[in-house]
Amino acid sequence: MRRGVRTSTVFLAAVVGAVGVARGERPRMTLADRVFVNARVWTGDAARPEAQALAVRGSTLLAVGSNAEARALAGRGTEVVDLGGRRVVPGFIDAHVHLLGGGLALGSLRLDDVETSDALLARVRAWAQAHPDAHWVTGEGWSYAAFAGGLPSAAQLDAIVPDRPAWLVSYDGHTGWANSFALRVAEVTRETKDPPGGAVVRDARGVPTGVLKEAAQDLVERLVPKPPPHEKEQALARAIAQASAWGLTGVHEAGMGEQDLALLASALEQKPSLRVYAALPIARDPSPDVLARQDALRRQYARGRLRVGAIKGYVDGVVEARTAAMFEPYPGDGTGIPSWTQAELDRAVAAYDRAGWQVMLHAIGDRGIDMALTAFERAAAANGTSGRRHRVEHVEVPRTADLARFAAGGIVASTQATFPYPNANHLGVYVPTLGPERARRALAFRSIDDAGAVQAFGSDWPVFSADVLRAIACAVTRSTLAGTPPGGWEPAQKLSVEAALRHYTADAAYAEHAEAEKGTLAPGRLADFVVLSQDLLAVPPEKLQDVQVLRTVAGGQDTYRARGF
Numbered sequence: 207m208r209r210g211v212r213t214s215t216v217f218l219a220a221v222v223g224a225v226g227v228a229r230g231e232r233p234r235m236t237l238a239d240r241v242f243v244n245a246r247v248w249t250g251d252a253a254r255p256e257a258q259a260l261a262v263r264g265s266t267l268l269a270v271g272s273n274a275e276a277r278a279l280a281g282r283g284t285e286v287v288d289l290g291g292r293r294v295v296p297g298f299i300d301a302h303v304h305l306l307g308g309g310l311a312l313g314s315l316r317l318d319d320v321e322t323s324d325a326l327l328a329r330v331r332a333w334a335q336a337h338p339d340a341h342w343v344t345g346e347g348w349s350y351a352a353f354a355g356g357l358p359s360a361a362q363l364d365a366i367v368p369d370r371p372a373w374l375v376s377y378d379g380h381t382g383w384a385n386s387f388a389l390r391v392a393e394v395t396r397e398t399k400d401p402p403g404g405a406v407v408r409d410a411r412g413v414p415t416g417v418l419k420e421a422a423q424d425l426v427e428r429l430v431p432k433p434p435p436h437e438k439e440q441a442l443a444r445a446i447a448q449a450s451a452w453g454l455t456g457v458h459e460a461g462m463g464e465q466d467l468a469l470l471a472s473a474l475e476q477k478p479s480l481r482v483y484a485a486l487p488i489a490r491d492p493s494p495d496v497l498a499r500q501d502a503l504r505r506q507y508a509r510g511r512l513r514v515g516a517i518k519g520y521v522d523g524v525v526e527a528r529t530a531a532m533f534e535p536y537p538g539d540g541t542g543i544p545s546w547t548q549a550e551l552d553r554a555v556a557a558y559d560r561a562g563w564q565v566m567l568h569a570i571g572d573r574g575i576d577m578a579l580t581a582f583e584r585a586a587a588a589n590g591t592s593g594r595r596h597r598v599e600h601v602e603v604p605r606t607a608d609l610a611r612f613a614a615g616g617i618v619a620s621t622q623a624t625f626p627y628p629n630a631n632h633l634g635v636y637v638p639t640l641g642p643e644r645a646r647r648a649l650a651f652r653s654i655d656d657a658g659a660v661q662a663f664g665s666d667w668p669v670f671s672a673d674v675l676r677a678i679a680c681a682v683t684r685s686t687l688a689g690t691p692p693g694g695w696e697p698a699q700k701l702s703v704e705a706a707l708r709h710y711t712a713d714a715a716y717a718e719h720a721e722a723e724k725g726t727l728a729p730g731r732l733a734d735f736v737v738l739s740q741d742l743l744a745v746p747p748e749k750l751q752d753v754q755v756l757r758t759v760a761g762g763q764d765t766y767r768a769r770g771f
């Protein structure tokens with residue numbers, strides 16, 4: 207209900223603003239601050255899907271229409287921008303990022319683009335040599351496919367970093383790789399027990415190999431020096447600038463520590479080019495005190511560039527580490543590691559649902575997804591609530607029959623457009639780990655759409671890049687940038703460009719309860735849009751990867767301009 211009220215308020219503001227009636231005067235036209243003409247605007251708005259021009263006043267759109275309509279709103283002080291026939295789309299909204307992690311990643315040892323263990327170790331060696339004063343060698347981004355058997359070993363790292371601890375986290379953040387020095391300082395030995403929700407990988411003799419899965423990563427992670435606040439601030443500023451360059455005007459922060467929220471709020475004040483919808487970490491058994499503290503943060507960040515509205519939890523792990531919870535075993539053995547019993551999960555979700563929160567649950571395996579959906583359904587039934595728009599994050603390997611539960615329960619499928627990127631890791635590790643039957647129903651974006659669910663796209667940056675245009679190319683072609691495999695991976699799940707755009711705009715806005723303000727281009731909505739180098743909706747699929755962001759406008763202001771444009 208609250209949504210409806212807000213919608214009409216925004217609409218009313220637009221109408222009153224446009225007419226501008228002052229007491230005792232004739233109604234006069236409110237003029238635009240900026241008009242953008244000669245564009246091909248894909249508005250996402252069913253009432254007017256295509257337009258030529260946009261008129262902006264303050265942070266919102268005054269008009270969306272023809273060149274003549276927009277020019278009629280231009281006065282002497284109005285800036286007129288001729289876009290030369292370029293394609294314009296609503297500002298992109300990434301429904302799942304880790305901004306701080308993304309910003310830190312931009313300035314650290316990254317191993318994402320390295321495909322072989324030799325190349326990977328060479329990069330670690332170079333970094334260690336260039337940073338002789340670093341007490342720890344830390345980095346992120348290695349892929350399972352780089353190693354025979356899918357996992358590295360401490361011995362490989364010992365050969366290049368023998369003299370200080372080294373700790374390298376996999377690209378998905380679910381598996382850590384330590385050298386022997388790090389295992390020693392963390393006191394991880396043959397006697398160390400697997401912590402709940404985690405596993406210490408051991409060799410045939412029971413000796414830890416250096417690989418720690420899921421919660422077991424904390425054994426080493428807790429010792430890694432944390433970046434001080436000023437480094438975090440710089441990282442957030444870098445993340446915000448990079449987001450604008452990718453055409454993002456909004457992101458959903460998928461779980462930020464309470465102590466980092468203030469840093470983010472101040473970063474957004476200094477660089478007001480992004481709107482962030484943030485989730486707080488779930489408490490396992492939320493006490494009245496915890497709920498009150500989280501509610502205070504929700505009220506503190508209720509409007510403005512940082513808005514807190516969701517709670518984020520993890521139901522399971524990931525496929526490659528065999529920690530995503532499955533109904534059937536992985537090849538070899540094991541069905542994954544759920545982080546909760548169903549009863550515990552039901553209790554926590556119901557408490558947050560009752561308190562009016564939207565809950566976002568990371569769930570990847572079919573069993574994990576079923577657990578998340580079940581918890582949402584039971585919470586709504588127990589509390590008599592509706593319209594919370596609870597979200598399953600990732601939805602990688604759902605049972606086909608479970609897809610209908612999204613639309614039925616008003617549950618959002620929050621998926622990542624680049625997860626089906628069919629590189630060596632995907633085809634060589636991800637797919638075989640699932641086995642053929644599960645691989646066929648994995649990352650099934652088309653089936654999710656066909657089941658009538660609202661599907662919001664995101665990146666999980668820094669797990670994957672948050673480059674939206676590359677991600678759209680992946681969702682449309684299901685191929686690598688090199689065009690492999692021919693015809694794409696599981697081609698029946700390819701999306702149209704329009705569907706992918708919608709998932710990155712209107713659907714992502716819906717997933718944060720903000721479709722009345724953004725995600726489409728219509729009068730009264732935020733003036734958030736992107737100017738593209740080529741017409742995304744007309745180029746052949748194999749050329750999608752060449753389309754560039756030329757200009758990003760957020761809240762009426764330029765937040766990114768490509769060089770020379």
Ligand SMILES: [Zn+2]
Nearest residue numbers: 302304460666
């Ligand atoms: Zn994530």
